[in-house]
Amino acid sequence: MTNSYKDLLAQREALEKAIEQARQNEIAGAVTKVRELVAEYGLTVQDVFPGRAGKSAAKSSGGKVAAKYRDPATGQTWTGRGKAPKWIDGKDRSAFLIA
Known part of the structure; x- marks a missing residue:
């Protein structure tokens, strides 16, 4: 067949x-x-x-998460989450804390 x-x-x-x-x-x-x-x-x-x-x-x-850090020179902010921006990367973050 x-x-x-x-x-x-x-x-x-x-x-x-x-x-x-x-x-x-x-x-x-x-x-x-x-x-x-x-x-x-x-x-x-x-x-x-x-x-x-x-x-x-x-x-x-x-x-949205509130910003935790601010760059005094530019006013840019960062929440502290994710990759750190260049303006704070490798620096002492306590100087950038938002009160």
Whole structure:
């Protein structure tokens, strides 16, 4: 039984469609089951995905950090986080502290 190249491609296409349809059916069933469990037990996003909701809340609540150091010559400031700017790098930082 020898199938031609075109026949095999057509079979593959039909099989890929059948696979995708079976996947969609199983996903729909899984989503329904998950929704039932969430409703039955009163679960929250935090219960199901711990850490995920907390990260987004922490990001949105964060704001700018106040400047901790100031260059008296230029007035430029630095929070003390990240790479130090050239005007303070390698120097005694206490002289640049903002009171």
